[in-house]
Amino acid sequence: MNGPRPEAVALAARYADQTRPAHSIGKACHAALRGSYSVGMTLAADAALARRVSLCAVGPLADRGEALQINLGEGPCVQALRQRAPVLAENLDDPDTTHQWPVYAKRATAHHIHAAFALPILHGTDPARQAGLVLTLYRDRRGPMTDADLRAAQDHADAAELLLLTAPGSADGDLAHAWLLPTHAVVHQAIGVISYRHTITTGQALALLRAHAHTQDTDLTTLAHAIVHDHLVLPESPEPPPSGSTDC
Template identity: 35%
Template sequence: MSLRRALADCVELAGADGGGLTLVGRGGTTVPVCASDESSDRLGELQAALGEGPAVDALDSGGPVLAPDLASTWVRERWPRFTAEALRLGRRAAFGLPIRSGTTILGVLDLYREQPGPMAERACADASTCAEAALAIVAGDGGLSDRHAEVLQAAGVISVQLDVNVGEAMARLRAFAYRRGRSPADVARDVLERRLRFTHRMDDI
């Protein structure tokens, strides 16, 4: 089974309209590895760049984060930039479900709906179980896409250039991409092809 097919099954089990998977790597680095559609991909990358959203909170808390109505006041106040973009993309509910192996959090499953409303407890459990299988594909046989692999590789290069850990390098790459309206994959390609070198003097990173 492909990673995208496994994710599609997660989305279907949850009765959602879209979803994404984020993997936790060494040093706590988070990498969105797959999305069911363009909007979910955008929201996964945005959460990683901004450090806000249901996936971020699910990883921090270790528990599910459920936002059945993204237009509600508490959600807008907690994740102002994420919520604005999600609503612009037609998403009205978002859910972040941590994926565990024992006590270790392997990643998080993001689920999105076009209509507000809660997600049933059984649907959450079924989707999480399915997501565990999806992350096993990533760990087992190269489920990580070329695009996301390039981002990880570029973060390694940046960590050497700046003498920082890979997690910090990843954060700087994402911030650079976000502030220029580019995708992390595009910036990563520039780094790997030596068109861009990160320095501490880059004042907007």
């Protein structure tokens, strides 16, 4: 891509003075699409979404779709960052489409998400440490996106990036770090606590935190809060889920 289309530049100019420009762009994208989608937007400092900010979630499916990717560390958004290309998953029941994130696909469909389309705007050259903005569209029915909806979604993703690049305090070449506000700081604090207590790397600590969140059917932020503020100590390995529990 040589640069944003004029439509994206015009969108960015329209919402530049908004108090929450990224949320405004997300709502505008939701309204512009001809199909029925929920819209989520994530800014990540790495391809595993270990450090990220959820910039917006518009529509009934977006909150859960975004949270599942963060909690599990897998999903179309994660794949899009790692492979540096859009992921257009038109059927989450198709194992050939979702083989890189089978747990996410199973849990997403349990929440009536049957298609997901992740469009990344990337920064950095190392796929293992990829950073960038990802606009993800969630839909409760299977099938491909139309070309018109794909172009509209890409324009809104490009407009969001332009707004981020011009935000006060943005550092040259470090877009993600500049916008990684302490919205989810408790998760990073919990990773540090786990790393210290168990004498493991921060990557291993994140994996342990995610495993416990998964088996307890809770989200990372809730579990992290218990570790940091309520002095919860995790065992070395997660407990199996209670008898009769489900993956939804």
